[in-house]
Amino acid sequence: DQQVKQNSPSLSVQEGRISILNCDYTNSMFDYFLWYKKYPAEGPTFLISISSIKDKNEDGRFTVFLNKSAKHLSLHIVPSQPGDSAVYFCAARQNSGGSNYKLTFGKGTLLTVNP
Amino acid sequence: DAGVIQSPRHEVTEMGQEVTLRCKPISGHDYLFWYRQTMMRGLELLIYFNNNVPIDDSGMPEDRFSAKMPNASFSTLKIQPSEPRDSAVYFCASSSRGQGSSSYNEQFFGPGTRLTVL
Numbered sequence: 001d002q003q004v005k006q007n008s009p010s011l012s013v014q015e016g017r018i019s020i021l022n023c024d025y026t027n028s029m030f031d032y033f034l035w036y037k038k039y040p041a042e043g044p045t046f047l048i049s050i051s052s053i054k055d056k057n058e059d060g061r062f063t064v065f066l067n068k069s070a071k072h073l074s075l076h077i078v079p080s081q082p083g084d085s086a087v088y089f090c091a092a093r094q095n096s097g098g099s100n101y102k103l104t105f106g107k108g109t110l111l112t113v114n115p
Numbered sequence: 116d117a118g119v120i121q122s123p124r125h126e127v128t129e130m131g132q133e134v135t136l137r138c139k140p141i142s143g144h145d146y147l148f149w150y151r152q153t154m155m156r157g158l159e160l161l162i163y164f165n166n167n168v169p170i171d172d173s174g175m176p177e178d179r180f181s182a183k184m185p186n187a188s189f190s191t192l193k194i195q196p197s198e199p200r201d202s203a204v205y206f207c208a209s210s211s212r213g214q215g216s217s218s219y220n221e222q223f224f225g226p227g228t229r230l231t232v233l
Contacts (some may be wrong), residue, residue, distance in 0.1 A: 036224075046221045071125075102160060102163065102171055
């Protein structure tokens with residue numbers, strides 16, 4: 001059972017427009033959420049994160065929104081650039097004492113930004 | 116720092132053979148993670164270590180998989196015997212605690228090993 005779901009396998013947007021990537025989760029014990037970006041033939045790299053006590057975190061062109069009641073988070077990229085084309089993974093952490101470094105990842109969304 | 120180093124980058128082997136994947140974490144990091152990425156299941160955590168000690172191996176698919184961390188700078192993931200369904204990209208990641216909440220749980224990934232079992 002997928003505790004972190006990214007229901008859109010792919011997304012295509014025009015350069016300069018907003019990209020919105022969505023993520024849903026089922027485990028109410030998750031307390032920290034992260035987004036990773038992955039280019040082909042490379043490992044994922046950390047992009048931005050948000051604690052469950054917040055509803056928004058912004059870093060430059062990237063903003064993550066968290067809606068705890070809906071168990072939903074989204075990543076907004078404004079404006080989108082061709083270099084943002086990559087696979088984006090949503091990840092979540094459950095604070096469970098000794099295993100509190102365990103992350104659960106979604107399957108990823110391939111973002112293509114067209115020039 | 117060179118980042119997380121994995122070897123080999125590509126491995127092609129035949130069913131039944133032993134496969135050993137290697138990882139060198141970032142110096143000073145005390146957590147090391149092994150992940151597997153497939154189209155069907157996405158990115159799955161197999162096992163992770165803290166200070167060279169395995170903490171959670173609940174993601175290891177079966178007894179054919181084993182992982183070791185003999186010291187702080189080296190870890191191996193072994194599959195014996197390998198099967199075609201083990202074909203995937205295997206990632207190693209490392210992290211360090213105590214650098215502030217903004218980097219808490221930030222894991223640094225290696226480039227991965229693409230394993231193909233024929």
